[in-house]
Amino acid sequence: MKMAARYGGSLLIVGALLVLACQSPATPINCRHRAPGPEEVIYQVHQRTNHVWKRHSEQQLRVKIHYDISIDNLVPAKKQLVKNKLFPQAISYLQKTFQVRRPSSSILLSRQCANNQYLKKKSDPHRYCHGACAQHTRCGPVIVPEEHLQQCMLCSDTEMYCGPSGPPDSGGIRDTDFVLYVSAITTERCSQENIVAYAAYCQLEAEMDRPIAGYANLCPNMISTQTQEFAGMLSTVKHEVIHALGFSAGLFALYRDGDGNPLTPRYINGLPLFNDSLGVYQWSDRVVRTVIRNWDVSGSKMVQHKVFLLVTPKVTDEVRKHFNCPILEGMELENQGGMGTELNHWEKRLLENEAMTGSHTQNRVFSRITLALMEDTGWYRANYSMAQRLDWGRGKGCDFVMKSCKFWIVQQSRRNRSVSPFCHTLRSNPLKLACRQDQRAVAICNLQRFPQRLPQEYQYFDAIPGVSPEDLPHYGGAVEIADFCPFTQEFSWHLSGEYQRSSDCTLTQNQPDHLRLLYP
Numbered sequence: 001m002k003m004a005a006r007y008g009g010s011l012l013i014v015g016a017l018l019v020l021a022c023q024s025p026a027t028p029i030n031c032r033h034r035a036p037g038p039e040e041v042i043y044q045v046h047q048r049t050n051h052v053w054k055r056h057s058e059q060q061l062r063v064k065i066h067y068d069i070s071i072d073n074l075v076p077a078k079k080q081l082v083k084n085k086l087f088p089q090a091i092s093y094l095q096k097t098f099q100v101r102r103p104s105s106s107i108l109l110s111r112q113c114a115n116n117q118y119l120k121k122k123s124d125p126h127r128y129c130h131g132a133c134a135q136h137t138r139c140g141p142v143i144v145p146e147e148h149l150q151q152c153m154l155c156s157d158t159e160m161y162c163g164p165s166g167p168p169d170s171g172g173i174r175d176t177d178f179v180l181y182v183s184a185i186t187t188e189r190c191s192q193e194n195i196v197a198y199a200a201y202c203q204l205e206a207e208m209d210r211p212i213a214g215y216a217n218l219c220p221n222m223i224s225t226q227t228q229e230f231a232g233m234l235s236t237v238k239h240e241v242i243h244a245l246g247f248s249a250g251l252f253a254l255y256r257d258g259d260g261n262p263l264t265p266r267y268i269n270g271l272p273l274f275n276d277s278l279g280v281y282q283w284s285d286r287v288v289r290t291v292i293r294n295w296d297v298s299g300s301k302m303v304q305h306k307v308f309l310l311v312t313p314k315v316t317d318e319v320r321k322h323f324n325c326p327i328l329e330g331m332e333l334e335n336q337g338g339m340g341t342e343l344n345h346w347e348k349r350l351l352e353n354e355a356m357t358g359s360h361t362q363n364r365v366f367s368r369i370t371l372a373l374m375e376d377t378g379w380y381r382a383n384y385s386m387a388q389r390l391d392w393g394r395g396k397g398c399d400f401v402m403k404s405c406k407f408w409i410v411q412q413s414r415r416n417r418s419v420s421p422f423c424h425t426l427r428s429n430p431l432k433l434a435c436r437q438d439q440r441a442v443a444i445c446n447l448q449r450f451p452q453r454l455p456q457e458y459q460y461f462d463a464i465p466g467v468s469p470e471d472l473p474h475y476g477g478a479v480e481i482a483d484f485c486p487f488t489q490e491f492s493w494h495l496s497g498e499y500q501r502s503s504d505c506t507l508t509q510n511q512p513d514h515l516r517l518l519y520p
């Protein structure tokens with residue numbers, strides 16, 4: 001029998017009973033939301049004038065789910081899970097949480113062009129395809145049904161004729177603010193490590209640049225029908241749809257203020273400048289600002305650590321309150337994990353179990369900070385009573401949020417205070433268990449040895465009992481996107497590679513059998 005406890009992408013040897021297993025871990029679930037490239041998105045999609053919102057502006061977000069044929073091709077248990085539970089529950093949560101500031105009356109999507117060449121005419125809101133409209137218009141990997149599309153508008157090769165072509169459009173998708181195309185296709189991106197699902201927007205309306213259509217693709221092999229994995233999958237789907245609705249580096253430059261004015265200047269085509277090296281529209285410093293932090297590392301050295309901060313007003317207000325740091329300029333965005341994870345998530349070191357960080361480690365919550373971000377897009381309002389309490393970093397002050405975890409650990413230790421939520425004890429044999437920050441799960445400090453030295457920026461230790469000084473640069477927390485800061489982390493038990501149980505104390509199956517304890 002092989003048994004191992006695993007967390008944060010690594011395996012632990014627990015006591016003498018348990019032997020290291022080599023299967024790749026089922027957790028954490030990672031997110032690689034990639035801002036879609038300019039050719040994957042249609043901007044400034046003209047909608048018929050919506051008179052509805054002028055009468056009662058702001059109403060609950062209305063998402064229309066359209067299941068692709070690939071969902072029907074899943075095995076019945078997975079299909080039922082996706083259609084009857086996962087998406088209805090995720091969308092219900094999002095609809096209750098967000099209101100749209102300028103609701104649509106109905107949605108009609110724009111067509112892609114056969115050769116990707118568009119023409120726009122002055123004072124004409126339509127886009128014309130040069131030559132021909134594409135046979136199919138896609139949203140991510142999904143083919144958009146004809147009845148969701150506007151009539152093809154094209155200009156002949158010579159541009160002698162510009163106008164409608166083919167069957168006229170239907171009434172569109174009524175009473176909807178956002179169409180979500182849900183598919184389950186084994187795409188190339190599904191081969192990346194621990195990707196359960198990914199999502200993005202594909203069309204934005206012209207008036208406010210709000211996304212009106214997007215897709216969510218599930219990787220079929222990663223859909224788990226095990227009940228203990230449902231909560232994780234549900235939060236993953238919510239997380240992904242939030243990317244499609246607004247939390248994406250590809251949308252930062254399109255955010256608007258409370259009056260609906262752009263936060264980033266627009267050019268003659270109505271869009272901001274495109275940054276080719278980032279692959280997204282370049283935001284102004286009213287949305288994201290680059291700041292250099294003085295960053296303590298081992299050997300009493302200080303290095304410069306560059307961070308991107310989301311500085312919009314509601315987010316800034318929320319994080320100042322959350323961390324109890326009135327001088328905080330904004331919320332730090334993820335700076336690691338490569339294109340996809342970085343910039344599209346909150347910094348893992350600072351908001352570990354917040355659901356919009358780049359990986360699912362434990363006890364995910366959608367906090368007020370994420371709701372504030374959705375309000376700061378200018379497209380939504382949020383119902384804050386739908387926010388969940390986030391304990392990580394709460395009230396820890398400016399030293400916690402603006403300095404390295406080395407500074408924090410050293411300073412707290414000197415003051416005889418807890419270094420929580422970080423930790424500095426090496427896994428030992430026998431295993432030393434601790435409690436998670438909220439005391440609701442058994443946890444282990446994820447400080448570990450890496451085969452290679454960590455970059456100097458992430459070397460935090462001047463001494464670790466039992467470790468030679470030359471070896472210290474190899475030590476750090478197991479989670480890279482948390483800037484290698486060590487923290488106590490919940491883990492799960494595996495038997496011959498099969499998931500057995502988590503270390504969450506609130507689950508009844510993890511609690512002792514009273515009778516057995518009383519009468520052994």
Ligand SMILES: *[C@@H]1O[C@H](CO)[C@@H](O)[C@H](O)[C@H]1NC(C)=O
Pocket residue numbers: 275276277278282
């Ligand atoms: C594009 O992004 C890169 C990387 O952040 C930055 O260095 C560069 O200045 C940006 N370009 C423009 C035109 O803003």
Ligand SMILES: *[C@@H]1O[C@H](CO)[C@@H](O)[C@H](O)[C@H]1NC(C)=O
Pocket residue numbers: 096383384385386
């Ligand atoms: C906000 O959400 C709470 C809890 O679901 C609900 O009771 C309340 O009516 C909502 N408020 C608004 C304005 O929608």
Ligand SMILES: *[C@@H]1O[C@H](CO)[C@@H](O)[C@H](O)[C@H]1NC(C)=O
Pocket residue numbers: 414415416
């Ligand atoms: C910290 O605790 C140790 C041992 O408990 C004690 O000797 C020391 O004086 C304390 N230091 C401070 C600053 O309170």
Ligand SMILES: [Zn+2]
Pocket residue numbers: 031032033239240243344345357358
């Ligand atoms: Zn994500």
